[in-house]
Amino acid sequence: MSDPVPELTLDELPGPPLFRLVDEEGRDVFAEVEVGGEPATVGVLLADIELAREFSSTASEYGMDAFVGLEPRELRDWGAVEVFAAVGEDYVLVISAGGTGLFHAGDVARRVAERAKELPFPLYLLSDQRGDAPLISVETEEGRVLVAALFSTPGKAYAFRERATHLDLPDKLGTIDDAEGLRRHALVAWRAGANYVVVDPEAGTTEAIPVEELIR
Numbered sequence: 001m002s003d004p005v006p007e008l009t010l011d012e013l014p015g016p017p018l019f020r021l022v023d024e025e026g027r028d029v030f031a032e033v034e035v036g037g038e039p040a041t042v043g044v045l046l047a048d049i050e051l052a053r054e055f056s057s058t059a060s061e062y063g064m065d066a067f068v069g070l071e072p073r074e075l076r077d078w079g080a081v082e083v084f085a086a087v088g089e090d091y092v093l094v095i096s097a098g099g100t101g102l103f104h105a106g107d108v109a110r111r112v113a114e115r116a117k118e119l120p121f122p123l124y125l126l127s128d129q130r131g132d133a134p135l136i137s138v139e140t141e142e143g144r145v146l147v148a149a150l151f152s153t154p155g156k157a158y159a160f161r162e163r164a165t166h167l168d169l170p171d172k173l174g175t176i177d178d179a180e181g182l183r184r185h186a187l188v189a190w191r192a193g194a195n196y197v198v199v200d201p202e203a204g205t206t207e208a209i210p211v212e213e214l215i216r
Contacts (some may be wrong), residue, residue, distance in 0.1 A: 008094055008101030010111045014216050016077050016179040018045045019052040020084055021070035030089045031064040035102070043089040043105070045081070046072065047096035055095060077178055078116035085109040098216065119199065122177045124151045125185070126161055128170040133185075135194050136167060136201070147208060148189035148197045150176065156200050186214035 021044055023029050030041040044067060046052040052072035059067035075081045085092055085108040092108045094101045126149070127133045135146040151157035154173055161169045176182050186197055189211055196208035 006099030008096065008099045010103060010107060012098065013094060013111065014047040014096045015183060015214070016075055016081060018047060018075045018081055019049055019072040020045060020075060021052060021056055021067050022073045023070060026073065028084065028087060029066055029070055031066040033063060035091060040090040042091045042093050043084065044093045044095065045084070051095055078112050082109050082112040082116065085112060119182065120152050122175045123182065123199065124154055124157045125149070125174045125176065126157055126169045127172050127174040129172065131174060133174065134169065135189065135192055145195040146193050147201065148194045148211065149201045150197060150199045152200055160201065183215055186211050190215055
């Protein structure tokens with residue numbers, strides 16, 4: 001007997017890029033199903049292209065024949081995901097390696113809009129000639145943690161460098177243009193030992209994002 005698939009919550013929505021399924025003309029396709037005994041239309045979002053292809057080939061097993069044989073199309077950022085969730089379906093089925101979740105489409109659109117506001121792309125980082133961005137060691141109540149610092153504007157990046165001369169930060173400026181770039185940067189930082197990513201650091205890790213949340 002196979003293990004049950006974990007159920008996702010709205011706060012566990014995987015970050016972009018996500019994938020939708022479209023017909024030959026590139027139009028969104030929705031399945032007609034019953035939810036709670038009532039007829040409903042369901043769209044699907046998938047965390048990666050391989051999951052999208054696998055689901056498209058097996059959708060009939062879940063009573064969603066409308067998705068069989070469709071092609072995946074990338075949604076590169078939260079704005080594109082918000083548009084997808086607001087085009088008229090009743091529910092959105094989200095499938096990732098970590099689990100699945102069926103949500104009201106309006107709830108997905110609202111949560112995605114909130115997520116889009118959290119990280120203002122492009123983001124900037126101070127890096128050396130090789131493109132490496134050093135981690136910053138910060139003392140907290142839980143002990144010493146390593147932080148990857150990002151900035152919402154070049155001016156804030158250079159102002160932080162001037163205030164934190166004791167850190168001897170590099171003077172080159174790199175950019176992160178989208179969620180996938182942020183995921184890659186967070187993965188590199190995590191492998192280097194980072195505990196958090198913080199945007200426009202002013203007071204330690206007060207507004208820090210656990211690095212694991214950005215690499216899902």
